[in-house]
Amino acid sequence: RGPRKAEPVVTKLNCSLEELFNGATKRMKVTRQRLQADGSTLRPEEKLLEIHVKPGWKAGTRITFENEGDQAPGVVPADIVFVIAEKHHPRFTREGNDLVVKARVTLLQALTTHTQSVRTLDDRTLSVACNEVLSPGYEKRVRGEGMPISKAPGTRGDLVLRFEVVFPSHIPEDKRDLLRRALPA
């Protein structure tokens, strides 16, 4: 058996959804014990590790820097491992390769016509025309406007609008007859 290898040092690497969408370079400073030229003295040294986050990487993706951990006499230094984590995003949640956005509409919009604006992660504004009935929980997919798929560069998941319908809190008595004429029993 060769020399003992120390346990890997695992660190979470928080990325915004924008970084995972566009790709990014993250620099992480690590401080580790390094053996000096005499072969026995240890001294802390800093090193900058560079991580090239590819578009479409998911939470849980692991990036390993071999043998970059603490040195010690007679031991193979540990690997340093970064694990991608996804920061909370104010507008989108990611479901696999899809981006899900909640769309709140009034009941009238849900029943007549509605155009939903969505600001994308790369700062465009999509206008999604909805002429169908938007029942609560209804999902409308916009193909190819989701996250990049890292294993198939150039392809993307979908953007999913998930509708929430805000009901009026009260319907005045004199409006009810109009509703009876407009809606099936």
Added chain:
Amino acid sequence: RGPRKAEPVVTKLNCSLEELFNGATKRMKVTRQRLQADGSTLRPEEKLLEIHVKPGWKAGTRITFENEGDQAPGVVPADIVFVIAEKHHPRFTREGNDLVVKARVTLLQALTTHTQSVRTLDDRTLSVACNEVLSPGYEKRVRGEGMPISKAPGTRGDLVLRFEVVFPSHIPEDKRDLLRRALPA
């Protein structure tokens, strides 16, 4: 130290929501090894154990029959333990002391008036008048029509109607103006 006691024998006792509502007597036949008069021969014997399920008992309630398990020379027989489990019910789900029933209404019913009939676990029919707007997920409570509370005999939880609103799949063009006159933008 006294003689060793065998591990308890734990058995699930499935009860319907009606049994947990009304109370019930459950008879469970157990077969266990019993020492004969000679003090060494073992012979299987059947026994009928009677469990008096009290109104309001919950899943997880344990009923212990001490020393009713297998006998053996020099060993204290195991306890037999029954643990209440709740069978799935076609109409109600129990949430603590409340009974929850899904009520599906049409959009027109949700926006105008609606009387929801509910058949109770003790086979009465409640008529619950709903004159408020029933938005999706809205809950209406009927006090004291839930499960009995076993620790406070004579008191009961609530019946909760949880509304699901079924939207029409399509609104004809010529009805939309009626909706615009009836509903806030």
